[in-house]
Amino acid sequence: MASYLASNQERFLTELIDWLCIPSVSADPKFQADVRKAADYLADRLREVGLENVELCETAGNxxxxxxxxxxPSLPTVLVYGHYDVQPADPYELWDSPPFEPVIKDGNIYARGACDDKGQVYMHVKAFEVMMQEDGGVPCNVKVMFEGEEEIGSNNLGIFVKANKEKLAADVILISDTGILANDTPSIEVGLRGLSYHEVEVTGPNRDLHSGLYGGAVPNPINVxxxxxASLHDENNxxxxxxxYNNVAELSAEERAEMAKAPHSDEEFKKSIGLSNIYGEKGYSTMERTSIRPTLDVxxxxxxxxxxxxxxxxxxKAYAKISMRLVPHQTSDEITALFQQHFESIAPSGVQVKVTPHHGGEPVVTPTDSVAYRAAADAMETTFGKRPIPTRGGGSIPIxxxxxxxxxxxxxxxxxxLDSDAIHSPNEHYGVFNFLKGIETIPHFYRNYAAAMQK
Amino acid sequence: MASYLASNQERFLTELIDWLCIPSVSADPKFQADVRKAADYLADRLREVGLENVELCETAGNxxxxxxxxxxPSLPTVLVYGHYDVQPADPYELWDSPPFEPVIKDGNIYARGACDDKGQVYMHVKAFEVMMQEDGGVPCNVKVMFEGEEEIGSNNLGIFVKANKEKLAADVILISDTGILANDTPSIEVGLRGLSYHEVEVTGPNRDLHSGLYGGAVPNPINVxxxxxASLHDENNxxxxxxxYNNVAELSAEERAEMAKAPHSDEEFKKSIGLSNIYGEKGYSTMERTSIRPTLDVxxxxxxxxxxxxxxxxxxKAYAKISMRLVPHQTSDEITALFQQHFESIAPSGVQVKVTPHHGGEPVVTPTDSVAYRAAADAMETTFGKRPIPTRGGGSIPIxxxxxxxxxxxxxxxxxxLDSDAIHSPNEHYGVFNFLKGIETIPHFYRNYAAAMQK
Known part of the structure; x- marks a missing residue:
């Protein structure tokens, strides 16, 4: 007999696709009504699968x-976090199909948010349905909290969490907003980089000038x-x-050797993104550059x-958005202050520089010896048939x-x-395999975790 | 009795304003119909003042x-050149009044093209009217040729001129598309800089990437x-x-001393454009940097x-538009090739660079000992009460x-x-004084020139 998941997977996909049609872009005020519509849709689905006390908690934003x-109340509690807002979809012209008209092609769902993070959030909604139907309920207490401002810095989530510690009391937090190394190589991220994000404005003359009449005699803000x-990196990057770098945690030779065991090929990496050559900070491998080392990108x-x-x-005037990825034990406040001070200090006389910090987040390393980590690793081993590799990721989940x-x-x-899901890019997609594998794996996590905690 | 000009100046201004309402932006295809409308308007006004053989000569463009x-036929012929197309008006939000709804305020006409070059072209149209009414006709033969692609490189004008040498045969060319030092300091430009203009495209990865997952390990095309x-200028600019610089004509100490006599104050220059400090190529004055020295600006x-x-x-991908102003004896072709070759050569491995030359123009120095120059200088001395100073300008009129x-x-x-007219910028304007002074001066040029040539 087919499993409940196998019998219902077409409907699960259809529901996700309906949700992906709602353009819940948090960065652009013109999508504000759609963001709320996406929240309402999610709340309705949570009610349908049998969760209780479903509510839209108002904040100063979404x-x-x-x-x-x-x-x-005597059983442990899992708090699930995710986000239903998505990145802006521009440049629209680079999408093969419109970002908010999802299509399934070659085993992937193509849409903005398909992976980040609506697709991954929806795995949890459907995992609850699977447990309710197959097990008659969840094996421990669950709370879910899905926000609508992750892509713009989660400012109101912090305020909400501070004000609702009782309501959110739990034993562990479960988040699906990261990836695995490959569909045949499961992995769990145990480290994340922090973030310091700035907008800079350089002002030269007080109005646009004719480059023939003024060129050569005034500071051109774009050239400046x-x-x-250019001066923010030296010749070794x-x-x-x-x-x-004062507070950057340096890894030991043993730790670096352990990291180097994860499957990686620079040739395949280059091929996957169409580059004939790659480079970065001297003295570190590609895997290290994207995980244990801080970076600066425009x-x-x-x-x-x-x-x-x-x-x-x-x-x-000329403008740029500049962000830095941080590693333990850098802090967002420290780096934000250092950047602001330095960038203002290198402005040549005659031009004005304004630095506006957007939002930050702290780097983090999560334990691999906890009951919850083992429950997750065991769940993946059950469904993938392979023990997952602990990895350190390059992205940031500041919360x-x-x-x-x-x-x-x-x-x-x-x-x-997967890294190739093109999140934040045109043609973002999420594998149907991955979506269904998530729905299959998550109930195992709950069963493993509840059983281990009761011992 | 009031002069014909004094009695008709209100109407002259109204006609110019009607013309400025037509957004004849040549760089943007969406204004193509307006460009033609502006040409028709001009042709009608030329017929009205009594010119003959008025026609719109078709080209591959405007x-x-x-x-x-x-x-x-035994008298000399003056060929007048000008352009009825205008620069794009964006950023629109920085205009105090809409660029294509002209207003007269504080003695200036505010509109895109008010000065460059519709306002200056229209002085010629009305100068013909003045001569027809006051003198009963023009004192020598005249031909006029006004193009609609000056702001995009005049490519079709070159083709037209080559194909119509007989039709355009003349003794001298007269152009009003430059400026004077101040309303109480008339001047005539005798040198112009050339131009080499490029669009560059830098391609890194073949799609947009998430800066957390890839940052630090790939060449970021914006940083590159x-x-x-940044590398295109050294520390001395x-x-x-x-x-x-191989072919740059160096001026003698005497010539530089002569140039330095023109009234100029760096303090006033800074104040006029809101800069606390200015700088440019080491070893040269502001006046020299904007006239006798080549430049490079983004x-x-x-x-x-x-x-x-x-x-x-x-x-x-990342993009820039980069242009260079050229001086005698640089040539546009030479510098275009040098730039292209150099810019491609400095691309780091792994990124692709495409350089697309837009258009160029040659630097030029015009004689100050000709009959026509003296006729113009005498005309200005009559109407301004001061002998004009010969100057070398920083702009380019490649034709x-x-x-x-x-x-x-x-x-x-x-x-x-005037330099302060903000041509190519928001709030472009042209002084009513300057517009009327032009209409007053041009007939004197014709009278002086025709008389001198008949001697």
Missing amino acids: PIVYADKIID LCKMI HITIPAF NGIWGGYTGEGAKTVIAS VAMFKTELGLDTVLLGFG | PIVYADKIID LCKMI HITIPAF NGIWGGYTGEGAKTVIAS VAMFKTELGLDTVLLGFG
Whole structure:
């Protein structure tokens, strides 16, 4: 007889696709009504599968969807976190199909949010349905909290968590917003990088000028900005901000050797993103550069004439968005202050520089010797047939550090995405295999965890 | 009794304003119909003032408006050139009044094209009217040729001129597309810089990437582009492109001393554009930097996420528009090739660079000992009460060099704009004083020139 999951998988996919049609872009105010619509949709589905106390908790921004199922106060409680907001979808013209008209093609669901994080959140909703139907209920208490501002810094989540410690009391936090190494190589992320994100503005003359009449005699803010950005890395791709590396935790030779065992090929890595050559900080491998080392990247730049044809203008202003990924034991506040101070200090006289920090997040390392981690690893071993490898990821989930500080809880990062899912990019997608594997794996986690905690 | 000009100046202004309402932006295809409308308007006004053989000469792009008045084949002929197309008006939000809804405020006409070049072209149209009414006609033969593609490189004008040498035969060319030092300091430009304008594209990975998952391990095309641009100037603001200065004509100490006599204050210059400090190529004054020295400026840059909020992306591509102003005896072809070769050569391995030259123009120096130059200088002395100073301008009118090559004709640059007119910028304007002074001065030029040539 087919499992409940096998019998219902088409419907599960259809429900996810309906949800992905709602453009819940949190960064752009014009999608505000859609963000709320996506929250309502999620709340309705949580009610349908049998969760209780479902509510939209209002914040100064987008609502937090809360629900729970308390079966016995003496049993342990799992708090599930995720987010229903998505990244902006531009540039739209690079999508093969419209970002908010999901299609399934070659085994993947293509849509903005398919993986990050609506697809992964929806695995949890359906895992509850599976447990309710197959086991007659969940084996421990569960609480869920899905926010709508993860892609813009989770500011209101922090306020909500601080104000609702009782309501959110639990034993562990479970999040699916990360990935595995490959569909035949399960893994669990045990480290995440922090973030410091800034917008910078360089002002030269007080109005746009004709480059023929003024060129050569005034500081051109675009040239100045390029020079300032170029100076942030030295010839070895080390970051030049003074004191930037002071608190970076250096790994031992043993730890680096252990990391090097994870399957990785620079040739395949290059091929997967169409690069003939890669480089980064001197003295570190690709895996290390994207996990244990801090980085600085320009995420956007603009200024002057960017339309068709030629305009001979010297712009008054030039802008960039610049972010740094942080590692233990750097802190977001420390690096934000260092960046701001340094960037202002390198401005040549005659131009004005404004640095506006957007949001930050703390780097984090989660334990691999906890009951919850073992429950997750065992669950994956059951469904994948292979023990998952613990890995350190390059991305940031700033709220993991915040949960530790505010709620005293460790997190298990039970994610099912792939690096090739193109999250934050055109043609974001999520494997149907991965979506269904998540729904299959999560109930095993609950069963393992509840059983181990009762011993 | 009031002069004809004084009695009709209100109507002259109204006609100009009607013309400025037509957004004849040549760089943007969506204004194509408006460009033609502006050409039709100009042709109608030329017919009204009594010019003959008025026609729109079709090209592969926008039409050239031609007209003439041949009074006697044995008399000399003046060929007037100008352009009825305008620069794009963006950023629109920085205009105090809409760019295509002209207003007169504090003695200035505010509109895109008010000065560059519709306002200056219209002085010629009305100068013909003044001569017809006051003198009963023009004192020599005249031909006019107004193009609609000056702001995008005048490619079709070159083709038209080559194909119509007979039709355009003349003794001198007269252009009003430059400026004077101040309303109480008339001047005539006798030198112009050339131009080499490029769009560059830097491609890193073949799709946008998540900066957390990939940051630190791949070449970020925005960071790379910044580094490449930063390297184009050294610490003395010399341009680093090999062989760039090889053909630059160095001025003698005497010539530089002569230039330094023109009224200029760095303090006033800084104040006029809101800069606390200025700098440029070491060893040269502000006046020299904007006239006798070549320059390199970024006119526009873009890439990655430029919307509201934060997006943690590594872009696949980054772009810039980069132009160089050239001086005698650099040539546009030479510098275009040097730039392209150098910019491609400094790309780090792993990224691809594409350089697309937009258009170029040759630097030029016009004679100050010609009959036509003296006729223009005498005309200005009559109407301003002061002898004009010969100056070398920083802008480019590439067609001046082309007219010399193709038609064998020198040009007189009888312009009436001011540096503060904000051409190519928001709030472009043209002084009512300057517009009327132009209409007053131009007939004197014809009278002086015709008289001197008949001696």
